[in-house]
Amino acid sequence: MNSIASPIAGKVNNVFIHVKDLKKSAQWYSSLLGLPFNMDDVESPVYNIPVTSQTGLTLDDHTFDPSFKWTPSGHVLFNFFAQDIDEAYKFVKDHGITIVKEVERIGDFAYFNFQDPDGNVLMICNC
Numbered sequence: 001m002n003s004i005a006s007p008i009a010g011k012v013n014n015v016f017i018h019v020k021d022l023k024k025s026a027q028w029y030s031s032l033l034g035l036p037f038n039m040d041d042v043e044s045p046v047y048n049i050p051v052t053s054q055t056g057l058t059l060d061d062h063t064f065d066p067s068f069k070w071t072p073s074g075h076v077l078f079n080f081f082a083q084d085i086d087e088a089y090k091f092v093k094d095h096g097i098t099i100v101k102e103v104e105r106i107g108d109f110a111y112f113n114f115q116d117p118d119g120n121v122l123m124i125c126n127c
Contacts, residue, residue, distance in 0.1 A: 014055065014056035015055060015058070019059045022045070022059055025047075025061075026039075029059065033049070033051070045060060045065075076121050080122065080123070082125070085103060099112060099113070100115055109125065111124065111126070
């Protein structure tokens with residue numbers, strides 16, 4: 001493709017995570033990120049996690065899509081940032097969250113993978 005003007009912005013706007021139990025997942029993600037949470041704000045089929053970045057995070061239970069077949073992602077969907085990878089690892093571990101890849105260090109870069117309540121694999125990294 002040639003470099004031409006495009007009406008599509010060069011940024012990721014929103015990440016969707018497919019979940020089975022929207023209320024449970026909304027509470028879990030809010031707790032993981034230390035965000036305020038009110039169960040009364042969760043209304044199917046989607047819940048937008050109030051993240052503090054330009055990229056949004058939406059949980060989707062597909063209530064209105066009976067043909068949708070839910071399957072957890074065994075591959076990393078995206079990563080959360082943590083300045084201190086060891087502190088983040090301890091926090092995740094202390095909350096009983098399943099770690100699927102221990103901390104890996106490559107020079108100054110470090111990351112680890114874990115699962116959300118639906119078995120989706122996520123990452124936390126320091127860069």
